[in-house]
Every structure is written in structure tokens, then in C-alpha cells.
Amino acid sequence: MVKTRHSELKYIAKKAKEACWKLSSIDTDTKNKILKDLADALKENYESIKEANNKDLDAAEKLVNAGGLSKSLYKRLALTESKFSEMLNGVVDVSRLVDPIGNIELEVELDDGLILRKVSCPIGVIGVIFESRPDVIVQISSLAIKSSNAVILKGGSEAINTNVELVKIINKTLARFEEYPESSINLIKTREEVNSMLELDEYIDLLIPRGSNEFVKYIQNNTRIPVLGHADGICHIYIDNEANPEMAYKVCLDSKTDYPAACNAVETILIHKDLAAEFLKDLLEKFLNANVEVRCQEAIINKFNLANVSIAKEEDWSTEYGDLIISIKEVNSLEDAINHINSYGSGHTDCIITSNKEKADKFMNFVDSSSVYWNASTRFADGFRYGFGAEVGISTNKTHARGPVGLEGLVIYKYKLYGNGQIVSDYSKGLKTFKHKVVNNN
Numbered sequence: 001m002v003k004t005r006h007s008e009l010k011y012i013a014k015k016a017k018e019a020c021w022k023l024s025s026i027d028t029d030t031k032n033k034i035l036k037d038l039a040d041a042l043k044e045n046y047e048s049i050k051e052a053n054n055k056d057l058d059a060a061e062k063l064v065n066a067g068g069l070s071k072s073l074y075k076r077l078a079l080t081e082s083k084f085s086e087m088l089n090g091v092v093d094v095s096r097l098v099d100p101i102g103n104i105e106l107e108v109e110l111d112d113g114l115i116l117r118k119v120s121c122p123i124g125v126i127g128v129i130f131e132s133r134p135d136v137i138v139q140i141s142s143l144a145i146k147s148s149n150a151v152i153l154k155g156g157s158e159a160i161n162t163n164v165e166l167v168k169i170i171n172k173t174l175a176r177f178e179e180y181p182e183s184s185i186n187l188i189k190t191r192e193e194v195n196s197m198l199e200l201d202e203y204i205d206l207l208i209p210r211g212s213n214e215f216v217k218y219i220q221n222n223t224r225i226p227v228l229g230h231a232d233g234i235c236h237i238y239i240d241n242e243a244n245p246e247m248a249y250k251v252c253l254d255s256k257t258d259y260p261a262a263c264n265a266v267e268t269i270l271i272h273k274d275l276a277a278e279f280l281k282d283l284l285e286k287f288l289n290a291n292v293e294v295r296c297q298e299a300i301i302n303k304f305n306l307a308n309v310s311i312a313k314e315e316d317w318s319t320e321y322g323d324l325i326i327s328i329k330e331v332n333s334l335e336d337a338i339n340h341i342n343s344y345g346s347g348h349t350d351c352i353i354t355s356n357k358e359k360a361d362k363f364m365n366f367v368d369s370s371s372v373y374w375n376a377s378t379r380f381a382d383g384f385r386y387g388f389g390a391e392v393g394i395s396t397n398k399t400h401a402r403g404p405v406g407l408e409g410l411v412i413y414k415y416k417l418y419g420n421g422q423i424v425s426d427y428s429k430g431l432k433t434f435k436h437k438v439v440n441n442n
Helices: 005-023 028-044 046-065 071-077 081-096 135-147 157-174 192-198 213-221 245-257 277-289 298-304 314-318 334-344 357-366
Strands: 104-111 114-122 125-130 150-154 185-188 206-210 235-239 266-272 293-296 325-331 349-353 371-374 393-395 403-405 411-418 437-441
Touching: 005 125, 005 150, 005 185, 005 192, 028 046, 028 081, 028 135, 028 157, 046 071, 046 081, 046 157, 071 157, 081 135, 125 135, 125 192, 135 150, 135 157, 135 185, 150 192, 157 185, 185 192, 206 213, 235 245, 235 334, 245 266, 245 277, 245 349, 266 277, 266 334, 277 293, 277 298, 277 325, 298 325, 314 325, 314 334, 325 334, 334 349, 334 357, 349 357, 357 371
Parallel strands: 125 150, 125 206, 150 185, 235 266, 235 349, 266 325, 293 325, 349 371
Antiparallel strands: 104 114, 104 437, 114 411, 393 403
16 A cells, blocks of 8 residues: 555654653653753754755745745744854753653642652653744754653745754764654654644644744644644833833834844834833834834824834734834823733733833733733743743743743643552541642642
8 A cells, every 4th residue: 555645644643652652761861961962963063954054045045036935934044153053052951951750749648648649741742833943943852852752843845954954963863872762853844744743633742833823723723632832923012101211222122123033023112102202203213223114103103204104004013024114103001002912912922111110010910921021122032041941932822831832831740649459439438538638739
């Protein structure tokens, strides 16, 4: 019988599931040694990785020119020296993190000689579908190694050469360790295999899609597998009337221009109407001088007679640009800013700039986002910057994991009950009573 792509992927998923049974028994020292060796191997193979990435960039440039690939995806594709260095540091940082597996999160003495423990354990097989960024391969693989999970990775076709090279280096490193099972880190290459992956709820325990809003919604609507992730990254900064102007300029510019294609780049800035007119004019000029396209209310444009600023439309307030574009709106109050963010935002990352702690606390309590900041760039919303070593993505879910998802989002728990012949009927008949004494609660 000729193998179909679906049957091949099903075989990969089945082998990955089998690998999970062995992964949870690998000790911390071995996992840390693997990660350190992986960082060394990536460093040693920098030239081959760069060569593969250049092939992808050359092909992607032609797609951009032909209108087949967005500029933001092209920017994410480039594995620059700084990205490569950050990628290596992330692997080393993950090796230094506490092993999340086998930790006793709760211990309760139900009765004499009857002990219940809640113990952290791997989720199992995690499917990750993402676009462009090849460094995601290493981030997710290092987190999977440390958390004892198996992964099936599907990157965008625009990064195929880089992805293949990185996975080859990862698996070559893993092969040096006899205790590490094969089929733990897997790469699939075709778009057709994504639809097949969605059907494999028998083997895949969690899906993490990283892409456009439409793509994430498609994944969520076409699978029975639990999905973790976020669709849009519509991030806001609210500049309060008690903000420090110089701080506001600095934070706003960094949030937009440091890496505009990132999901944590600011897209909309809300400004209190009582701020001095010269502040708003200076902010607009600073964005324009930084080659940022500015879109704002018509009243703002008329106020300063700005010919090189366009009028913001209703859809701008709910758009993730992923580029050097910013929308600006005046609001009447802190409450108006909170309402705007909760109405138009995506629950990703939002910031208030103010010198008033009471206002900051109110903003951070009432804005319903996975990350809320006071006087800091939205670009800090990142697993590496949070000290997680790396991240599998940013989640705006309200179950299991939220915000940048590191090791803690890749583990679940099981209950282990240690007894000595106890039976339930003794308790249901009133012959015995439970003690429910908490021995340990982490």
C-alpha cells in the first residue's frame, strides 16, 4: 500500500507518543547536558545555519517583490547575529532553570497511611505551527527537552532550509545520548500535513499555533485537540495626564520601532486630552522622524495642520500592523482608555505611562490582558526577557497558561495516591473519617 502524507504523519505522531513514555524518566543532569551540548553544536554550525537562512531569504525576497509574502514575515525570517546570539543564550538559560518535572505541588494526608500527592508531569506530544521565525525551532525544542515533552514542528515554507538545518543539528545532538528516545523532536514540511495534524487527537495533546488571526481561528475551529496561543497582538500604551513626557517619548518609540513586526510591538497609543498640545505635537514628530506612518483622529490633524499624517479609520483601532505604523487617539479619562483597550485590544500586552501609582494600579487591575505594564515598553512581553529562557509562544487564553509561555506552560500534573489497602466503603459507611491534613503546599 502506498503511504499517504496523512499515514506518514500519523506514524510520526504515534512514535512521538511512544517517546513520551521514556522522556519523563530522563534525569535533570542529562537534560541540562543535552542543552549545553546543543548550544555548542549550534555555535559550531553557525556557517551552515547562516547559509541555509540566506537561501530562504533570497527566495523570500522574490516572493515579497511578487506580492506573495509580507514584509513583516520577511523580517521575521532573517536570523541575524543578534537573533542567533539570543537564541544560543536562550538554550543555556533553559539549562539553568529548575526542572519542572516531578515536583510535588501539593501533599495531603487523607488519613493515616493514605497520602495524596499532586506531582508535575509532561503534557506529552505538542504540535507547534508557526510562520517565518526559524529561531522558534530552537526555543521550542530546548523547552521541550527540559520539560520532557515530544514536539512536532511545522514552520512556514519560506523558512524550510533553515528549519531543516536546525532540526538536523538538534537531532544529531540528541542522538549522542542513548537514553533520549528517537522521534522526540520532529519536523513536518508541507501545508497539507497541518490539516492532518488537526485530526490526530489520539496522539497530539496540545497545539500551539503562531500566526495570523485567521490562521489561529482556523486551527481552533478545525480540531478537537486543545489549542494554546493568541491570534492578534494589538498592544496599547495609554499616556496619562500625569505622565513624564521624556519617559513617554522613550517608551512609545521603543515599543513601536525596536521590532515592529513582533506581536508585542505597540499598535495604538491613547493620550489623555489634558496633556499639553506641545507634547502631542512632539510625539507625532518623533514618530515621523523615525519613519513611522502616523494615523490619528481628524481633530488632531487639524489642530496641528499636519499634511503627512493620515486620518485613522474605525478598523485601525483593531488592527495589528506588524510594521512601522501607529494609530493615535485622544481619550477623556483613564476609564475611557481602559474601555477602549478592553473593547479593541487582543488581551496581549498593554501599558500605562503615569507618575500616579493609584492610576497605574487601577489600569493594571482593570485592563483584561495577559501582560499589563506601568512605565515600560511593551516589547518586554517575551519569555526570554521574563527569565523563562525561551517561550513556545504568548497565550491570551484564560486556562492553563497565559502570557509568555515557558516551562510552566508545558507541564501538567497528575495525582499520586499512596495507600496501604484502604477502601472507600469504610468512609462511606462512617467507619473511618478523612483527616485531609495538608502536609505540603507549594
